[in-house]
Amino acid sequence: MADSFKDVTVTHDRDNCIGCGMCALLCPKYWSMNPEDGKSDLKGSQKGKQLEHRKVGYEDAEENQAAADACPVDVIKVQ
Numbered sequence: 001m002a003d004s005f006k007d008v009t010v011t012h013d014r015d016n017c018i019g020c021g022m023c024a025l026l027c028p029k030y031w032s033m034n035p036e037d038g039k040s041d042l043k044g045s046q047k048g049k050q051l052e053h054r055k056v057g058y059e060d061a062e063e064n065q066a067a068a069d070a071c072p073v074d075v076i077k078v079q
């Protein structure tokens with residue numbers, strides 16, 4: 001994980017999300033489950049070609065890192 005006092009960028013490889021729900025459980029401020037396809041959404045993110053991404057303040061980096069660590073298919077990155 002990046003320096004604990006630096007803002008970070010969180011990315012989500014949504015195509016490969018299996019919809020387990022761990023990110024939304026551990027970090028509901030930033031993650032929610034989408035009822036339409038059962039995958040998670042990174043709230044407030046911009047959609048790239050495949051990746052959702054957004055900046056996150058350092059105070060919320062740890063919670064997003066917990067979601068990344070818990071993701072069984074490793075599709076969340078906190079950098």
Ligand code: SF4
Nearest residue numbers: 017018020021023071
């Ligand atoms: S923890 Fe990973 S696989 Fe599970 S819903 Fe979140 S992004 Fe998808």
